[in-house]
């Protein structure tokens with residue numbers, strides 16, 4: 001059996017979570033147009049007859065401004081420990097920045113193979129990608145202690161372009177060994193965690209920009225009864241004014257979030273679901289260790 005870990009890294013919003021979902025063929029990590037959607041290290045597992053690939057999705061590399069931000073960055077740095085390969089994702093529709101280039105260089109000093117993916121190619125013509133390739137050209141040659149990029153692969157998670165090609169390369173990085181996970185598993189996260197993530201995704205999609213970063217989702221109770229899952233969920237925010245925006249006029253926004261989330265959660269659990277959402281204010285929760293732990297961002301457990 002061949003097996004191995006592959007970390008997916010890059011700036012916020014380049015499509016890391018979309019790429020992991022495309023590689024696994026299941027929606028594991030939530031995806032929104034907003035930066036810093038992914039807060040945690042989250043595994044996506046693909047097992048076939050002769051191999052197991054474990055992908056590690058990570059929060060984007062960013063400057064932390066709270067304890068939650070510190071946690072997110074710690075997730076990024078521990079995600080690369082001991083992995084067999086690293087995939088660094090770039091956005092074809094954005095200019096390649098110096099910090100992205102030095103991030104690639106830094107990763108080339110480590111022992112694992114580095115692949116660079118230029119994602120979102122569906123948004124641009126090839127002329128836009130050539131300058132990026134020439135900026136990266138010197139990194140395709142080894143120099144001193146710095147290894148060379150193994151491959152640069154243009155992809156699109158939207159159309160599925162080159163996802164198989166990337167997967168074939170990555171399969172070549174696996175090593176002989178045991179499976180790390182049961183062949184039926186597709187992620188390391190619990191059902192409860194996935195439910196909270198689905199609710200957070202819908203909240204991020206339907207709320208204004210300034211609020212989403214201040215949201216945490218927590219399951220109070222979850223009871224199965226007569227083939228129905230009854231779930232009571234707290235949405236934690238930082239201010240009273242945010243609370244009324246999340247609830248919306250006559251509860252309309254909260255209702256939309258709940259309805260959209262319910263459809264996805266029913267798919268996940270394979271049964272009918274009844275959700276009650278409660279919005280609570282906890283000022284500055286992103287800096288409170290106990291609230292972070294309640295929500296599941298526990299440095300002791302996840303890092």
Ligand SMILES: Nc1nc2c(ncn2[C@@H]2O[C@H](COP(=O)(O)OP(=O)(O)O)[C@@H](O)[C@H]2O)c(=O)[nH]1
Nearest residue numbers: 013014015016017018031032033120156157158
């Ligand atoms: N057009 C296009 N959009 C994409 C592609 N991949 C991801 N996106 C979008 O980019 C946004 C950020 O994606 P996400 O996977 O959450 O990025 P992450 O922050 O790097 O994990 C979402 O709106 C995605 O739908 C792609 O290949 N093409």
Ligand SMILES: [Mg+2]
Nearest residue numbers: 016017037038
């Ligand atoms: Mg993400």
